[in-house]
Amino acid sequence: MKDLLIRSVIALIVIAIPFLERTDIDSLLYIFPVAYIFSAYFLRDLSKYILILADIIFFLFVIYLTSNPILSIFFYPIFISYLEDKKYLIAFLFAGLVVSFYGFYTSEYIEFSILLFWLPATVSILLAIQFINRLQNLITRKDEEISQKLNQVASLKEKIYPIKIEELSKISLNDKKKAIFLFNQLLNTSAVAYFDLESQKCIYTQENICNKEILKYIDNDFGKIETEEGIVIFIVEHKDKNPVGIFFFFYENPKLEDSIYNFLYLREKLNN
Numbered sequence: 001m002k003d004l005l006i007r008s009v010i011a012l013i014v015i016a017i018p019f020l021e022r023t024d025i026d027s028l029l030y031i032f033p034v035a036y037i038f039s040a041y042f043l044r045d046l047s048k049y050i051l052i053l054a055d056i057i058f059f060l061f062v063i064y065l066t067s068n069p070i071l072s073i074f075f076y077p078i079f080i081s082y083l084e085d086k087k088y089l090i091a092f093l094f095a096g097l098v099v100s101f102y103g104f105y106t107s108e109y110i111e112f113s114i115l116l117f118w119l120p121a122t123v124s125i126l127l128a129i130q131f132i133n134r135l136q137n138l139i140t141r142k143d144e145e146i147s148q149k150l151n152q153v154a155s156l157k158e159k160i161y162p163i164k165i166e167e168l169s170k171i172s173l174n175d176k177k178k179a180i181f182l183f184n185q186l187l188n189t190s191a192v193a194y195f196d197l198e199s200q201k202c203i204y205t206q207e208n209i210c211n212k213e214i215l216k217y218i219d220n221d222f223g224k225i226e227t228e229e230g231i232v233i234f235i236v237e238h239k240d241k242n243p244v245g246i247f248f249f250f251y252e253n254p255k256l257e258d259s260i261y262n263f264l265y266l267r268e269k270l271n272n
Contacts, residue, residue, distance in 0.1 A: 006081060007040040007055075010074055014062050029065050032058065048088045051081070052095050059099045069103030069111050076121045083129065093122050165265050173237075173270065176245075177203050183249070187262060190230065191250040197243055209250060218246060222267045233263055237270045 011033035036058040043051050059075050075096055082088040097118050104115040171182050180192040184205045193204040195215070202210030214232065217225045221236040221243075230252040237245040247270070249263070 004037065004041050006078055008037050010077065011037055013074060014071060029062070032061055032065070048082060048085070049091060052088070052091050055092075056095050056098055060102050063099075063103055063106055067106060069107040069114050072099045072103035072114055073117055073121075075099045076125065079125050083132070089125075089129065093125065096121065165262075168262060168265060169269065180205055180247070183247070183266075187249060189249045190252045193248040193250070195246045195248070197245055209248070214248070215246070221271070222263070235263065235267050235270055 015029065015033050036054065039054050040051065043054055055075065055078055059072060063069060063071050079089065079092055082092045100115050100118040104111060107114065167186060171179050171186075173179055176194045176196075180194050180203060183189070184192040191204065191206040191209050193202055193209050195202045195210065195212075202212075204210050214225065218234060218236070221238070223234060225232040225234065230250060233249040233251070235247045235249075236243050237247065247266070
């Protein structure tokens, strides 16, 4: 579609210029641009070399019909069609030399500037290509940086929310022994214990962690206790607004931020 659009604009310019100059117009000048557009449409999926050949033929014919060598400069904007491959671009620049030389020939070797135009046009196109490539490389690097940042954010989010809330929601609190083992597995704790305030019994995933001395540090429904062995998160379970038990979550590595949102969810789960 890009190739067709560029050539349609150029064909319209070629048709318009003889009108602006108020010169006699050959009837072929109406027909040939239309044929050029249709040829570009049908040749766009074929080899680019054939398309370059169609470009050369069109401009040589138009310059011949109008006897206007200046039209050769309108050949160069077509380079946009050949950016995807260097070999096509080189072929296009060579074609531009052919068209410029023919314009120079048509002017009876007077308009030497037409032939000289090929050199700055070629340099400008190559510089534009270089700028586009640098811009593409810059965009690629920025995309990679953004992708890395997004991956870091995703990793951080995964770190903060290591366990999906729905997985915790599936754990039944009716069987406390089973629940603490599941919590221990999901929350990556070193141990989990549950102290039943009514029966004064403690169930645990590891021995020697149900120390009643820790109860004296419970001054809230939710919090943490720093010990020599690590950090303990506690959540008080309520029933009818009365405390019935306490969950203890033991961490040897004090990185509470890794699971704090999970504990906040558990607090809501235990008390609603």
